[in-house]
Amino acid sequence: MRKINQIYVDGKFVTPHGTELFSLFNPATEGIIGEVRLADEVDVHTAVAAAKRAFSTWSKTGKDERIAVLNRLSASFTERLDDFKEAMVEEYGAVRGIVDELLPLAPVMFTEAAKLLQSYDFSREQGSSTVMMNPVGVAAVITPWNLNIVFVAQKVAYALAAGTTVVVKPSELSASQTQVVMEALDAADVPPGVVNIVTGRGDVIGDVITSHPDVAKVSFTGSTPVGSRIMRNAADTFKRLTFELGGKGPTILLDDADLSAAIPMALASGFLNNGQTCFSGTRILAPRHRLDEVLQAIEATMPGFRAGDPRDPETGVGPVVSQAQYDRVQSYIRLGLEEGAQILVGGEGRPEGLEKGWYVQPTVFTGVTNQMRIAREEIFGPVLVVIPFEDDDDAVSIANDSPYGLQAQVFSTDTERARRVAVQVEAGAVLVNRIFNDLEAPFGGIKLSGIGREQNVSSLEAYLEPRTITA
Numbered sequence: 146m147r148k149i150n151q152i153y154v155d156g157k158f159v160t161p162h163g164t165e166l167f168s169l170f171n172p173a174t175e176g177i178i179g180e181v182r183l184a185d186e187v188d189v190h191t192a193v194a195a196a197k198r199a200f201s202t203w204s205k206t207g208k209d210e211r212i213a214v215l216n217r218l219s220a221s222f223t224e225r226l227d228d229f230k231e232a233m234v235e236e237y238g239a240v241r242g243i244v245d246e247l248l249p250l251a252p253v254m255f256t257e258a259a260k261l262l263q264s265y266d267f268s269r270e271q272g273s274s275t276v277m278m279n280p281v282g283v284a285a286v287i288t289p290w291n292l293n294i295v296f297v298a299q300k301v302a303y304a305l306a307a308g309t310t311v312v313v314k315p316s317e318l319s320a321s322q323t324q325v326v327m328e329a330l331d332a333a334d335v336p337p338g339v340v341n342i343v344t345g346r347g348d349v350i351g352d353v354i355t356s357h358p359d360v361a362k363v364s365f366t367g368s369t370p371v372g373s374r375i376m377r378n379a380a381d382t383f384k385r386l387t388f389e390l391g392g393k394g395p396t397i398l399l400d401d402a403d404l405s406a407a408i409p410m411a412l413a414s415g416f417l418n419n420g421q422t423c424f425s426g427t428r429i430l431a432p433r434h435r436l437d438e439v440l441q442a443i444e445a446t447m448p449g450f451r452a453g454d455p456r457d458p459e460t461g462v463g464p465v466v467s468q469a470q471y472d473r474v475q476s477y478i479r480l481g482l483e484e485g486a487q488i489l490v491g492g493e494g495r496p497e498g499l500e501k502g503w504y505v506q507p508t509v510f511t512g513v514t515n516q517m518r519i520a521r522e523e524i525f526g527p528v529l530v531v532i533p534f535e536d537d538d539d540a541v542s543i544a545n546d547s548p549y550g551l552q553a554q555v556f557s558t559d560t561e562r563a564r565r566v567a568v569q570v571e572a573g574a575v576l577v578n579r580i581f582n583d584l585e586a587p588f589g590g591i592k593l594s595g596i597g598r599e600q601n602v603s604s605l606e607a608y609l610e611p612r613t614i615t616a
């Protein structure tokens with residue numbers, strides 16, 4: 146059994162002042178795989194103090210020094226990719242698609258930030274003034290368990306490029322992934338205090354970090370309810386906020402879509418990361434006059450999304466992260482039936498032959514209206530809904546009738562028509578005939594999906610504050 150009993154503060158592994166022990170589970174077996182000793186309020190104060198001390202020097206470093214550190218981080222993250230993979234598979238049942246395609250983005254975040262830094266102008270003339278882009282101050286980085294490594298890498302990379310120092314509070318459910326992150330960080334010889342990592346409970350240390358007077362900025366990826374709580378905590382000290390929150394993304398299949406290409410991509414988006422992805426297309430909007438065809442195509446494609454052991458390369462959907470999440474997803478499947486929706490594939494209970502592990506049957510509901518709770522609330526499990534529409538305008542209005550607005554997909558064989566629909570969809574990103582967003586362009590949500598944007602220059606400027614000098 147793995148014992149994780151250190152956090153990373155001021156350039157050193159230290160035993161936390163906190164004494165709470167938290168069990169780590171393998172969701173594929175429900176067995177305990179380890180134990181983590183969690184940080185407490187005292188550890189937060191120590192970490193913030195270290196970040197504050199380091200800020201006074203790191204914020205004054207030049208581009209060359211920052212680029213050198215970013216390149217070292219990229220190298221050390223690359224070296225640990227196999228260990229990251231293992232931690233993701235064991236800790237949350239990540240399947241091959243996610244570890245092979247999204248995890249390798251982690252080291253890339255550092256090189257991309259270094260590349261941007263080379264050309265970014267921290268001082269510019271505007272009117273009769275000089276506008277200086279200054280690092281914002283100590284940033285708190287709070288991440289979820291799903292793809293924790295990539296989120297930490299992205300936020301830390303651009304914060305460091307901006308000259309900001311950070312205290313990272315990863316999810317308590319991602320301690321194994323975080324352990325490898327801490328080791329990779331240590332191997333990269335980052336100056337002490339520039340990056341500190343405290344694993345602790347959100348409801349215990351999260352509030353302390355997000356209301357801390359010496360924290361200037363919070364960059365948070367996680368659920369919408371926690372986002373609004375952080376906003377309230379941060380209000381008294383007017384912290385700068387970047388929030389990447391939940392979603393209920395529409396995938397619009399226009400009536401000229403090539404279903405043989407679109408349906409596999411629609412399902413891949415919906416079931417991505419075992420149905421636990423913020424930007425998934427979880428509402429499939431289908432033209433009413435092709436509804437039967439769409440449903441048949443979904444049924445025919447489902448064998449590619451078989452639930453099973455995450456270590457089996459044939460598995461499309463692994464288990465959900467925890468017993469609590471399993472119960473929550475099951476309750477949504479029951480709710481869908483109570484609301485009058487019908488099961489096209491999947492349903493309540495475990496998939497056949499999987500008696501142990503938090504496996505959910507990959508489920509698609511039909512007979513759904515956009516007013517049902519299963520069409521409005523983020524389920525965060527492999528449960529999708531199909532909603533029929535009459536014409537392009539109706540598709541747009543159903544897509545936009547959502548409390549969320551993170552990412553949407555439009556499929557059509559006519560790219561111009563798809564673009565005409567795309568520009569009307571209320572979301573931070575609308576993708577045409579693809580399901581992964583452009584890493585060079587801003588990513589983030591509107592409405593309950595968040596505040597601000599990340600990726601590339603948006604990420605960098607999220608850690609900068611303009612200062613105008615007019616002489």
Ligand code: NAD
Pocket residue numbers: 287288289290291314315316317345346347348350351352355366367368369371372374375388389390391392422423424523525551590594595
């Ligand atoms: P969560 O909101 O429960 O937890 C996220 C992080 O917030 C964890 O580190 C947790 O410990 C911490 N936290 C909890 N309470 C806190 C508090 N009071 N103060 C400060 N921090 C606190 O989310 P999760 O279950 O880990 O992740 C799933 C959610 O994240 C989903 O809603 C998903 O859509 C969202 N998400 C969004 C994006 C995006 O880019 N928009 C990406 C991934 C996940």
